[in-house]
Amino acid sequence: MKLDSMYQEVILDHYKHPHGRGLRDGDAEVHHVNPTCGDEITLRVRYDGETIADVSYEGQGCSISQASASVLNELLVGKELGEAQKIQAAFLELMQSKGQLEPDDAMEEVLEDAVAFAGVSKYPARVKCALLSWMAWKDATAKALSEGKTA
Amino acid sequence: MKLDSMYQEVILDHYKHPHGRGLRDGDAEVHHVNPTCGDEITLRVRYDGETIADVSYEGQGCSISQASASVLNELLVGKELGEAQKIQAAFLELMQSKGQLEPDDAMEEVLEDAVAFAGVSKYPARVKCALLSWMAWKDATAKALSEGKTA
């Protein structure tokens, strides 16, 4: 069943038991909206030098957008900024692959749980759901940087 | 040839030798435009009591609109207003008949030369050309009446 390729066990797990949900102190906050469906997220980042000390978030959305925020939290917190950016780029590439990209071992190593989203990339309407939190994180990070909170 | 039903000899005659063309003194003047094709007419009426003393006009337009103004002048000048209105109504009816109305003797008696326009009624784009001067006359008459120039 094709649907299972989108709703991987890992995704449903993250959806039902989200990591790091809730808003906590941060250096910068952004609010992103997906006008196509109305999904919304408020996201804060906190940096400790170059290290991501926390990504906290709150929002409403479908299983894909919720799970994606949870995976993001799990993957990025504790990482150095440069590494996190690499992960973000890899995730973006995967999501824009229209189902054409078969994640290999190297990719799995970078993306960990996030490779489960490969199936979502076949559904253009849902790609935005998966990317919502990642775009918010990128934006919040840029904001934190420009406000000179890191490094 | 179908075209001959539009371009009757009588019409071409009026086109080449228009009656009463040129602007002369009048009780009221109107300017009408056919936006579809840009035909324009300036028309004046002069009443002598209930009698149409003159219809003078100037304008640019195709053979149909020119001939129609000439026929109008020939038919209406000298008539009583009531009679002229009957003629106008008969002409309007003929032009809106979409070629379905075969002029009978009674109609010929009222419309005289103007029955030659029966063929034009088959050509929707040209009906407006034929009616331009008649609508202008009606309008000018209403204006003259409202200014209390007649009766």
Add this chain to the structure above:
Amino acid sequence: MTQLPGLLDTEAIRKDFPLLDRTVHDGKKIVYLDSAATSQKPRQVLDALNEYYERHNANVHRGVYTIAEEATALYEGARDKVAAFINAPSRNEVIFTKNASESLNLVANMLGWADEPYRVDHETEIVTTEMEHHSNIVPWQLLSQRTGAKLKWFGITDDGRLDLSNINEIITEKTKIVSFTLVSNIMGTINPVEQIVRRAQEVGALVCIDASQAAPHMVLDVQALQADFVAFTGHKMVGPTGIGVLWGRQELLEDLPPFLGGGEMIETVSMHSSTYAPAPHKFEAGTPPIAQAVGLGAAVDYLSAIGMENIHRHEQAITAYAVKRLLEVPDLRIIGPATAEDRGATISFTLGDIHPHDVGQVLDEEGIAVRVGHHCARPVCLRYGIPATTRASFYLYSTPAEVDALVDGLNHVRNFFG
């Protein structure tokens, strides 16, 4: 097969709609339950489009040659058909636009640029409702921003009806225009036109009715409505995309200024100034959607042949059945009227905590096409404190079996995320 009184012969009707034969996901026949977003098109409408393009295509109004006269007759003939369909007193009151949104923007802009007594300015008020499609909110917000007029609105009750309890405070002597939807596109609510129109007339305000969700589904009689403007859209009423209608009272159309300028809408043009053609052409700048108007004419013929009363009766039967069956699904909550009274065949609901996106996705896998999200009516979602809804909407080709398929699908959704 479920048999309900009042149903149309959907077996025959469905043969007219090629898309309904479509399969998705390895052979699953499509169950199209998104007609409130756009309807499917019958063969008869597609034939009219093809016939127009293959035999009569020419620009309208200015040609003396044969096919230009034919094209003009077809285009203006479509106007006659639409005028008859809505019982307009005059064909000249029917303006072709590109969609209902343009129609509504046209009204807002005419009033913004109008002279007294119509002019909307900073001393006046505009009234709409919380139940509107964004296309009947944003134009008024823009007008309000640009003129300084105050925007006011009716709220919604818990059961999805307009709250008219404060009608005399909302519609006042300052009100210039009251614009509201006849049928809600998200909840299906049919609104009490008469009461609103009566109050508007009392204070001398104009009334604009958004009939986008009414024209496809019930008899629309602009004279009976007593409104000043009525807007609707072709693609929801088995017509093509790219065509909308604004009906307006003749004297208003004469008095009000044009909106878009260009070819076709003028009388004479010089570089220094221009004069405008009489309505409806005054409001139709440029080459109109000719083929689309012809297609809408064919759509109106198609609907009329079946009969709008019959279509309405069919939808009422389906709606009653759907409401009953949906309420059997555990955790399903209908947003809007939860009975079949005074409502159209559009039903929004939530399903426990499962996000509508996920509902829609799983249903799609079964071939069932429903819409999920805000349905361009976000204030309604805000009002009920929900992120979005799942919406099923029915039309003349919908069957009880499709309702059953939806209910089965929803139970499957529950198991999937259970």
Add this chain to the structure above:
Amino acid sequence: MTQLPGLLDTEAIRKDFPLLDRTVHDGKKIVYLDSAATSQKPRQVLDALNEYYERHNANVHRGVYTIAEEATALYEGARDKVAAFINAPSRNEVIFTKNASESLNLVANMLGWADEPYRVDHETEIVTTEMEHHSNIVPWQLLSQRTGAKLKWFGITDDGRLDLSNINEIITEKTKIVSFTLVSNIMGTINPVEQIVRRAQEVGALVCIDASQAAPHMVLDVQALQADFVAFTGHKMVGPTGIGVLWGRQELLEDLPPFLGGGEMIETVSMHSSTYAPAPHKFEAGTPPIAQAVGLGAAVDYLSAIGMENIHRHEQAITAYAVKRLLEVPDLRIIGPATAEDRGATISFTLGDIHPHDVGQVLDEEGIAVRVGHHCARPVCLRYGIPATTRASFYLYSTPAEVDALVDGLNHVRNFFG
């Protein structure tokens, strides 16, 4: 048969256009010489429309179900095709409208509501030309009336060219926008874009180019033009009616305010205020002309497969031949450039004292379809002191034999009224 260098294989091409097989007046094959008003449509475009309606019809952008995703992909795919066709730096710069007239009104209204530095107000000036289609005059007259801005224009020389001798007085530091046509729809003149753009840039004015008569006939490269906005219309370029395009520079589209409000163009809506989607959606309120955009995409594919250079070469050959043959007709006077240089395949003329209406009527009897009147460019007629013109216009399916038929027809007209 006349053979000219550079001609396309019209025998093959004409097979794609069903209407060209049409006969009128008892079996006379139509000679369609009115492509400047609207072009005929190839089978490929009609197929794309049918395929869309029969297999993929759904409202765009908001559906998670299969056919909604297909419809969205087709609609947005058409945007990609159009962007490539005009060499747009970004697909997001391509806005779908209903026709070129709406595109031009959109520009005028954006500038009227804009903040500085774009805002057109009573201290600023708008520049256009005497050669424009009414759709590029009236929007600016309306803007000028509504804002108090002064409207100025370039005149025309005796041989149908723009008179740019006073360019520095016409375009000044006060000029906010210069809007002009790339190719005249009445005289066929191709205008010197570069000189005008250079002067506009000097004073910091925006440039809007009406490419309605260019896009169908030649390579259109918005980057090479260096304009800020470029407008054109689908129905003249073998596409459907009901679809137009506005291309605009991304940063401008970001900065400028929306025009029509409604569904699709918003980001979030509450009753109190709304925010807007990024361009192009910010300017596409309501359900767009979906099928028509898909049809335009197919049209662009069709034209590109033949090659815009090849089409242009074909038309140049036909035009040169037509100019030569027309000048053989006694009393015929070409209005506009009387040579084949720097002109498109649209030729206006007068024939002695015979009114164009009569010319057109008699030609129609021979199956020849030409347009007569002002061609929505009355200032040009005023300029030359003529009531109207007869206009023959050619396209990729036109043949030298059709030129010959026209010339024979005109001789017949002369005899008829002789």
